[in-house]
Amino acid sequence: MSQPLIRVEGLSRRFDTGGGFLKAPRSMWAVRDVSLAVGQGEVLGVVGESGCGKSTLARLVLRLIEPTSGRVLLDGTDLTTLGAADLRAARRRMAMVFQDPYSSLDPRYTVADVVTEPFVVQRRPVPPGAVAEMLEAVGLPASAAAGYPHQLSGGQRQRVGIARALALHPEFLVLDEPTASLDVSIQAQIIELLSGLRDRLGLTYLFISHDLGLVRYFCDRIVVMYLGAVVEVLPDTTTAPRHPYTRALMDSSFSPDPAQRRTLAPLAGEIPSPFALPAGCAFADRCPRADARCLAERPPLDGDPAHPTACFHPL
Amino acid sequence: MSPLLELQGVSVAIAHAQLLDGISLRLDRGQILGLVGESGSGKSLTAMAAMGLLPLIGGRVTTGAIRFDGQDMVQMTEAQRRALRGRRIGFITQNPMTALDPVQRIGAQIDVVSRLHLGLSSAAARARTLELMTQLRIPEAGAVAEAWPHQLSGGMKQRIVIAMALAGEPDLIIADEPTTALDVTVQAQIIQILAALVRDRGLALLLITHDMGVVAQVCDRVAVLYAGRLAEERPVDPIFAAPAHPYTRALTLCIPRDDTARGALHGIPGAVPTALNYPSGCRFHPRCPKAVSACSATQPALVAYGEDGRVACHLPGPGAP
Numbered sequence: 001m002s003q004p005l006i007r008v009e010g011l012s013r014r015f016d017t018g019g020g021f022l023k024a025p026r027s028m029w030a031v032r033d034v035s036l037a038v039g040q041g042e043v044l045g046v047v048g049e050s051g052c053g054k055s056t057l058a059r060l061v062l063r064l065i066e067p068t069s070g071r072v073l074l075d076g077t078d079l080t081t082l083g084a085a086d087l088r089a090a091r092r093r094m095a096m097v098f099q100d101p102y103s104s105l106d107p108r109y110t111v112a113d114v115v116t117e118p119f120v121v122q123r124r125p126v127p128p129g130a131v132a133e134m135l136e137a138v139g140l141p142a143s144a145a146a147g148y149p150h151q152l153s154g155g156q157r158q159r160v161g162i163a164r165a166l167a168l169h170p171e172f173l174v175l176d177e178p179t180a181s182l183d184v185s186i187q188a189q190i191i192e193l194l195s196g197l198r199d200r201l202g203l204t205y206l207f208i209s210h211d212l213g214l215v216r217y218f219c220d221r222i223v224v225m226y227l228g229a230v231v232e233v234l235p236d237t238t239t240a241p242r243h244p245y246t247r248a249l250m251d252s253s254f255s256p257d258p259a260q261r262r263t264l265a266p267l268a269g270e271i272p273s274p275f276a277l278p279a280g281c282a283f284a285d286r287c288p289r290a291d292a293r294c295l296a297e298r299p300p301l302d303g304d305p306a307h308p309t310a311c312f313h314p315l
Numbered sequence: 316m317s318p319l320l321e322l323q324g325v326s327v328a329i330a331h332a333q334l335l336d337g338i339s340l341r342l343d344r345g346q347i348l349g350l351v352g353e354s355g356s357g358k359s360l361t362a363m364a365a366m367g368l369l370p371l372i373g374g375r376v377t378t379g380a381i382r383f384d385g386q387d388m389v390q391m392t393e394a395q396r397r398a399l400r401g402r403r404i405g406f407i408t409q410n411p412m413t414a415l416d417p418v419q420r421i422g423a424q425i426d427v428v429s430r431l432h433l434g435l436s437s438a439a440a441r442a443r444t445l446e447l448m449t450q451l452r453i454p455e456a457g458a459v460a461e462a463w464p465h466q467l468s469g470g471m472k473q474r475i476v477i478a479m480a481l482a483g484e485p486d487l488i489i490a491d492e493p494t495t496a497l498d499v500t501v502q503a504q505i506i507q508i509l510a511a512l513v514r515d516r517g518l519a520l521l522l523i524t525h526d527m528g529v530v531a532q533v534c535d536r537v538a539v540l541y542a543g544r545l546a547e548e549r550p551v552d553p554i555f556a557a558p559a560h561p562y563t564r565a566l567t568l569c570i571p572r573d574d575t576a577r578g579a580l581h582g583i584p585g586a587v588p589t590a591l592n593y594p595s596g597c598r599f600h601p602r603c604p605k606a607v608s609a610c611s612a613t614q615p616a617l618v619a620y621g622e623d624g625r626v627a628c629h630l631p632g633p634g635a636p
Contacts, residue, residue: 156586185566185583187569188568188570188581188582191580191582192578195577216571216573217571251503252500252502254526256530259552259556263507267503270501
């Protein structure tokens with residue numbers, strides 16, 4: 001891997017709820033001790049099902065929410081300890097594309113207002129011709145600038161969201177399920193666009209998704225999360241998984257090819273509540289390989305440093 | 316044998332907008348028909364028509380016939396249609412979170428279907444409810460029956476919705492994106508449960524989905540809709556191996572497979588037109604890589620294609636786009 005642009009070290013985040021009238025306080029760890037590195041120019045995929053902490057991780061990396069513990073380093077600078085002015089300066093180098101292109105664009109803003117807002121926030125003048133240039137970079141006509149989000153289709157809105165993220169020429173983008181609410185035909189357009197922008201602008205991506213097929217297509221390395229923790233890091237898209245959960249995720253995504261039909265042994269049960277984490281491996285009660293040790297003890301993420309796995313009985 | 320469900324040249328309008336145009340489909344017992352297409356292509360509207368629910372959204376069948384077991388639902392009275400729904404036609408919605416009554420216990424919501432449609436006593440209905448829940452691999456069915464919807468996970472709620480659809484002993488199940496709101500590992504469980512029901516009970520399943528992976532995994536036949544018209548309708552193997560309509564081909568190229576090379580994923584340029592500005596001729600021609608002048612001038616007729624298939628395209632079949 002090339003020199004890491006982003007390093008995440010032992011990042012954790014706890015959320016507390018309840019504690020009101022008749023409600024006992026409860027807490028849950030949305031992200032538990034996550035460490036990872038994103039190399040310069042790399043696309044690192046983070047995959048997992050709902051509740052696995054992938055969106056919380058995305059927000060923690062940009063310090064949109066504060067971590068309970070751990071550090072995030074951008075080019076060696078610890079973002080978690082920066083003061084407001086320094087953080088704002090660091091934020092010029094990174095941006096986020098959100099999942100829902102409907103709620104992430106202000107309906108009262110024109111497209112031009114949306115894509116120039118980063119300049120306003122950073123108190124910088126908007127360079128002449130910047131709006132047309134930004135729209136062109138994401139495949140929208142310059143005439144779209146005067147329109148409002150409601151006049152655009154879902155795919156066009158997501159292009160506006162990408163243009164906004166690129167406004168300040170960042171090096172690093174966090175893409176939080178950018179195509180999850182789009183048709184597959186539009187999803188493929190957006191993935192093509194992101195792929196072209198990465199090549200042209202030398203961008204680094206953290207790509208969050210629940211779709212393992214898409215992640216395997218688009219990403220260089222893949223981080224698999226389950227209930228807030230990393231269970232496996234696949235060094236490339238072709239290496240066979242070693243964690244039983246990753247195997248189950250792969251077996252659960254159907255190939256669009258009737259010749260590859262198979263009778264799966266579907267994974268039993270569902271993801272346990274993060275409020276009542278088991279003492280041992282979080283996956284143990286759904287895992288065909290689990291034994292007494294898995295129920296009692298939490299497996300650390302170790303083994304081959306290029307392909308770490310958190311499992312006592314890897315495949 | 317006559318088909319269980321047959322749509323013959325069905326056109327549907329809401330106010331002045333003609334939303335479906337001459338849809339013809341057939342579905343036999345023991346068969347799974349996948350209905351695919353992008354958002355706005357008319358999949359859910361076709362399902363609403365097949366259940367006789369169009370009046371609910373202010374729609375009407377302008378031409379054509381919808382035959383369920385030989386009887387034309389378009390000509391029926393509303394009371395006759397209501398007698399079919401729930402009893403002989405079960406429905407599974409996309410979002411199990413909104414399909415259940417939040418202030419009624421789970422068991423009671425399933426019981427009511429067999430009490431109403433099969434005339435069972437309360438005790439017999441509950442016995443049947445528990446049996447159905449067990450068949451759907453719901454652990455501790457007795458306890459779950461006493462639970463409230465908010466206490467169940469999404470996958471468990473969708474199983475309850477399936478149990479409700481099965482409670483009237485239907486012949487046909489219409490499922491509108493039944494797994495879209497679920498996680499992938501849970502989706503795999505639910506899809507396999509549905510496929511097993513069709514095989515074991517000889518049901519017919521009309522499966523509406525945008526997921527070509529699900530279609531490839533369980534469907535026998537596939538109908539592709541685009542902008543309110545049928546583009547192609549064929550058995551599942553040839554439609555994936557050699558799609559006849561450029562739209563079908565484009566849809567299959569949108570999803571990465573294990574062997575898809577970087578850069579080989581292709582979206583479909585543009586977007587589905589709305590009913591108020593459908594293009595002339597073939598409605599797909601503005602987005603079609605193969606389009607020639609005839610495509611914008613005349614609407615291609617739906618004609619027989621290959622073995623037991625139909626396609627509506629001036630230039631069907633393989634060939635350089």
